[in-house]
Amino acid sequence: MTTATLPELTTSPPQPTALAECEPAWDVAQLFPNQGNWSKYDYLDLPGNRLVEFDNGRIEVLPMPSIRHQVVLGNIFVSLRVHVQSHELGTVLCAPIPVLVAALKFREPDIVFTRSAAPEESDGDKYLENAELVIEIVSEGASNRKRDLIDKRADYAKAGITEYWLVDPETQEVTVLELQGSEYVELGPFGLSDVVRSTVVPGFEIPVSKVFAK
Numbered sequence: 001m002t003t004a005t006l007p008e009l010t011t012s013p014p015q016p017t018a019l020a021e022c023e024p025a026w027d028v029a030q031l032f033p034n035q036g037n038w039s040k041y042d043y044l045d046l047p048g049n050r051l052v053e054f055d056n057g058r059i060e061v062l063p064m065p066s067i068r069h070q071v072v073l074g075n076i077f078v079s080l081r082v083h084v085q086s087h088e089l090g091t092v093l094c095a096p097i098p099v100l101v102a103a104l105k106f107r108e109p110d111i112v113f114t115r116s117a118a119p120e121e122s123d124g125d126k127y128l129e130n131a132e133l134v135i136e137i138v139s140e141g142a143s144n145r146k147r148d149l150i151d152k153r154a155d156y157a158k159a160g161i162t163e164y165w166l167v168d169p170e171t172q173e174v175t176v177l178e179l180q181g182s183e184y185v186e187l188g189p190f191g192l193s194d195v196v197r198s199t200v201v202p203g204f205e206i207p208v209s210k211v212f213a214k
Contacts, residue, residue: 044098044126051096051108062108065139068169072137073110075211076167080111083204090115090132090201098127099134101159107152109134110167113201133200135165153177157184163200172212 036057051062081092098106113133138148156164164177174196177184190196190208197205
Protein backbone atom coordinates (compact mmCIF):
# COMPACT_ATOMS: atom_id res chain seq x y z
CA MET A 1 0.00 0.00 0.00
CA THR A 2 1.45 3.34 -0.99
CA THR A 3 0.97 6.64 0.83
CA ALA A 4 0.47 9.84 -1.10
CA THR A 5 3.02 12.55 -0.39
CA LEU A 6 1.40 15.86 0.45
CA PRO A 7 3.02 19.08 -0.76
CA GLU A 8 4.81 21.10 1.90
CA LEU A 9 2.71 23.87 3.42
CA THR A 10 4.18 27.34 3.35
CA THR A 11 3.12 30.65 4.87
CA SER A 12 4.91 32.69 2.20
CA PRO A 13 2.96 33.90 -0.83
CA PRO A 14 4.00 32.53 -4.21
CA GLN A 15 6.80 34.53 -5.76
CA PRO A 16 6.28 36.21 -9.15
CA THR A 17 7.84 34.32 -12.01
CA ALA A 18 8.19 37.26 -14.35
CA LEU A 19 8.98 40.94 -14.08
CA ALA A 20 5.60 41.77 -15.59
CA GLU A 21 3.85 40.33 -12.54
CA CYS A 22 5.48 43.04 -10.39
CA GLU A 23 4.08 45.91 -12.44
CA PRO A 24 1.15 48.08 -11.31
CA ALA A 25 -2.30 47.22 -12.64
CA TRP A 26 -2.03 49.60 -15.59
CA ASP A 27 -5.37 48.44 -17.02
CA VAL A 28 -7.13 49.77 -13.93
CA ALA A 29 -5.30 53.11 -14.16
CA GLN A 30 -6.50 53.45 -17.75
CA LEU A 31 -10.09 53.45 -16.52
CA PHE A 32 -9.52 56.95 -15.15
CA PRO A 33 -8.70 60.24 -16.92
CA ASN A 34 -5.13 61.49 -17.29
CA GLN A 35 -3.96 64.26 -14.97
CA GLY A 36 -5.28 67.55 -16.28
CA ASN A 37 -8.34 65.91 -17.86
CA TRP A 38 -10.36 65.08 -14.76
CA SER A 39 -13.79 66.70 -14.58
CA LYS A 40 -15.55 67.68 -11.38
CA TYR A 41 -17.87 64.69 -11.87
CA ASP A 42 -15.01 62.22 -12.47
CA TYR A 43 -13.59 63.34 -9.14
CA LEU A 44 -16.87 63.20 -7.21
CA ASP A 45 -17.61 59.71 -8.57
CA LEU A 46 -14.32 58.21 -7.33
CA PRO A 47 -15.03 55.03 -5.33
CA GLY A 48 -13.61 54.33 -1.89
CA ASN A 49 -12.92 56.52 1.13
CA ARG A 50 -9.41 57.76 0.45
CA LEU A 51 -8.69 61.46 0.92
CA VAL A 52 -8.39 62.98 -2.55
CA GLU A 53 -8.32 66.66 -3.49
CA PHE A 54 -9.14 68.19 -6.87
CA ASP A 55 -7.63 71.22 -8.58
CA ASN A 56 -8.59 72.26 -12.10
CA GLY A 57 -8.49 68.85 -13.77
CA ARG A 58 -5.89 67.22 -11.53
CA ILE A 59 -6.27 65.04 -8.46
CA GLU A 60 -3.94 64.54 -5.50
CA VAL A 61 -4.22 61.48 -3.28
CA LEU A 62 -3.40 62.56 0.27
CA PRO A 63 -1.38 60.42 2.71
CA MET A 64 -3.30 58.22 5.14
CA PRO A 65 -3.52 59.89 8.57
CA SER A 66 -1.31 58.60 11.36
CA ILE A 67 -2.78 57.22 14.59
CA ARG A 68 -1.75 60.41 16.42
CA HIS A 69 -3.51 62.45 13.74
CA GLN A 70 -6.68 60.41 14.17
CA VAL A 71 -6.62 60.68 17.97
CA VAL A 72 -6.35 64.48 17.83
CA LEU A 73 -9.09 64.65 15.21
CA GLY A 74 -11.36 62.51 17.39
CA ASN A 75 -10.75 64.66 20.47
CA ILE A 76 -11.87 67.82 18.67
CA PHE A 77 -14.66 66.25 16.60
CA VAL A 78 -16.44 64.66 19.55
CA SER A 79 -16.31 67.84 21.67
CA LEU A 80 -17.41 70.09 18.82
CA ARG A 81 -20.19 67.80 17.64
CA VAL A 82 -21.66 67.35 21.12
CA HIS A 83 -21.64 71.13 21.66
CA VAL A 84 -23.18 71.90 18.26
CA GLN A 85 -25.87 69.23 18.55
CA SER A 86 -26.82 70.08 22.13
CA HIS A 87 -27.33 73.73 21.19
CA GLU A 88 -28.77 73.03 17.72
CA LEU A 89 -26.19 75.25 16.08
CA GLY A 90 -25.74 73.39 12.80
CA THR A 91 -23.81 70.38 11.51
CA VAL A 92 -20.31 69.01 12.13
CA LEU A 93 -18.69 66.62 9.64
CA CYS A 94 -15.29 64.97 9.43
CA ALA A 95 -13.14 63.74 6.53
CA PRO A 96 -13.60 62.46 3.98
CA ILE A 97 -15.90 65.29 2.87
CA PRO A 98 -14.93 67.42 -0.15
CA VAL A 99 -15.40 71.15 0.41
CA LEU A 100 -15.75 73.40 -2.63
CA VAL A 101 -13.27 76.30 -2.36
CA ALA A 102 -13.32 77.51 -6.00
CA ALA A 103 -15.18 76.72 -9.22
CA LEU A 104 -12.88 73.78 -10.03
CA LYS A 105 -11.20 73.12 -6.70
CA PHE A 106 -12.05 70.90 -3.73
CA ARG A 107 -10.20 70.53 -0.44
CA GLU A 108 -10.58 67.83 2.24
CA PRO A 109 -10.43 69.45 5.70
CA ASP A 110 -10.32 67.15 8.72
CA ILE A 111 -13.37 68.75 10.38
CA VAL A 112 -16.06 71.06 8.98
CA PHE A 113 -18.81 73.10 10.64
CA THR A 114 -21.76 74.70 8.88
CA ARG A 115 -24.68 76.54 10.46
CA SER A 116 -27.10 74.57 8.29
CA ALA A 117 -28.92 71.91 10.30
CA ALA A 118 -29.28 69.93 7.07
CA PRO A 119 -26.57 71.04 4.62
CA GLU A 120 -27.82 71.78 1.14
CA GLU A 121 -27.28 68.84 -1.16
CA SER A 122 -24.74 69.41 -3.91
CA ASP A 123 -24.54 66.97 -6.81
CA GLY A 124 -26.19 64.15 -4.93
CA ASP A 125 -24.93 65.14 -1.46
CA LYS A 126 -21.29 64.50 -2.41
CA TYR A 127 -19.69 67.75 -1.26
CA LEU A 128 -20.18 70.81 0.92
CA GLU A 129 -19.99 74.39 -0.28
CA ASN A 130 -21.14 76.47 2.69
CA ALA A 131 -18.45 75.69 5.31
CA GLU A 132 -17.99 78.35 8.00
CA LEU A 133 -15.30 76.66 10.11
CA VAL A 134 -12.66 74.22 8.87
CA ILE A 135 -10.09 72.48 11.05
CA GLU A 136 -6.88 70.89 9.82
CA ILE A 137 -4.61 68.66 11.88
CA VAL A 138 -1.21 69.45 10.39
CA SER A 139 0.24 66.35 8.74
CA GLU A 140 3.83 65.19 9.10
CA GLY A 141 6.37 65.92 6.37
CA ALA A 142 7.55 69.17 4.78
CA SER A 143 5.24 69.02 1.76
CA ASN A 144 2.22 68.13 3.91
CA ARG A 145 2.94 70.95 6.37
CA LYS A 146 3.21 73.41 3.47
CA ARG A 147 -0.17 72.24 2.16
CA ASP A 148 -1.87 72.82 5.52
CA LEU A 149 -0.03 75.95 6.68
CA ILE A 150 0.24 77.88 3.41
CA ASP A 151 -1.70 76.44 0.47
CA LYS A 152 -4.95 75.64 2.26
CA ARG A 153 -4.81 78.90 4.18
CA ALA A 154 -4.92 80.81 0.89
CA ASP A 155 -7.67 78.58 -0.54
CA TYR A 156 -9.93 78.82 2.50
CA ALA A 157 -9.52 82.60 2.64
CA LYS A 158 -10.45 82.94 -1.04
CA ALA A 159 -13.48 80.74 -0.42
CA GLY A 160 -14.64 83.12 2.32
CA ILE A 161 -14.55 80.53 5.11
CA THR A 162 -14.83 82.61 8.27
CA GLU A 163 -12.60 80.57 10.58
CA TYR A 164 -9.71 78.14 10.08
CA TRP A 165 -8.03 76.19 12.88
CA LEU A 166 -4.49 74.88 12.46
CA VAL A 167 -3.87 72.09 14.95
CA ASP A 168 -0.20 71.14 15.09
CA PRO A 169 0.65 67.85 16.87
CA GLU A 170 4.36 68.55 16.37
CA THR A 171 4.33 71.73 18.49
CA GLN A 172 1.15 70.84 20.42
CA GLU A 173 -0.33 74.23 19.57
CA VAL A 174 -3.57 75.45 18.04
CA THR A 175 -3.78 78.62 15.93
CA VAL A 176 -7.15 80.16 15.10
CA LEU A 177 -7.30 82.12 11.85
CA GLU A 178 -10.15 84.62 11.65
CA LEU A 179 -11.11 86.01 8.24
CA GLN A 180 -10.98 89.80 8.14
CA GLY A 181 -11.62 91.14 4.67
CA SER A 182 -9.88 88.81 2.23
CA GLU A 183 -7.13 87.57 4.57
CA TYR A 184 -6.84 85.66 7.83
CA VAL A 185 -5.68 87.25 11.08
CA GLU A 186 -3.98 84.86 13.51
CA LEU A 187 -5.24 84.37 17.06
CA GLY A 188 -2.69 82.43 19.07
CA PRO A 189 -0.90 80.11 18.92
CA PHE A 190 -2.44 78.53 22.00
CA GLY A 191 -0.39 76.04 24.03
CA LEU A 192 -1.18 73.22 26.45
CA SER A 193 -2.02 75.57 29.33
CA ASP A 194 -4.51 77.57 27.21
CA VAL A 195 -8.14 77.23 26.19
CA VAL A 196 -8.97 77.77 22.52
CA ARG A 197 -12.31 79.34 21.58
CA SER A 198 -14.22 79.57 18.33
CA THR A 199 -15.32 82.90 16.92
CA VAL A 200 -17.91 81.17 14.69
CA VAL A 201 -19.46 78.49 16.91
CA PRO A 202 -21.16 80.30 19.82
CA GLY A 203 -19.91 79.14 23.20
CA PHE A 204 -17.52 76.47 21.92
CA GLU A 205 -14.19 76.20 23.68
CA ILE A 206 -11.78 73.36 24.35
CA PRO A 207 -8.61 73.13 26.47
CA VAL A 208 -5.58 72.57 24.27
CA SER A 209 -4.49 69.82 26.68
CA LYS A 210 -7.71 67.98 25.78
CA VAL A 211 -7.04 68.46 22.06
CA PHE A 212 -3.74 66.57 22.38
CA ALA A 213 -4.81 64.09 25.09
CA LYS A 214 -3.77 60.53 24.27
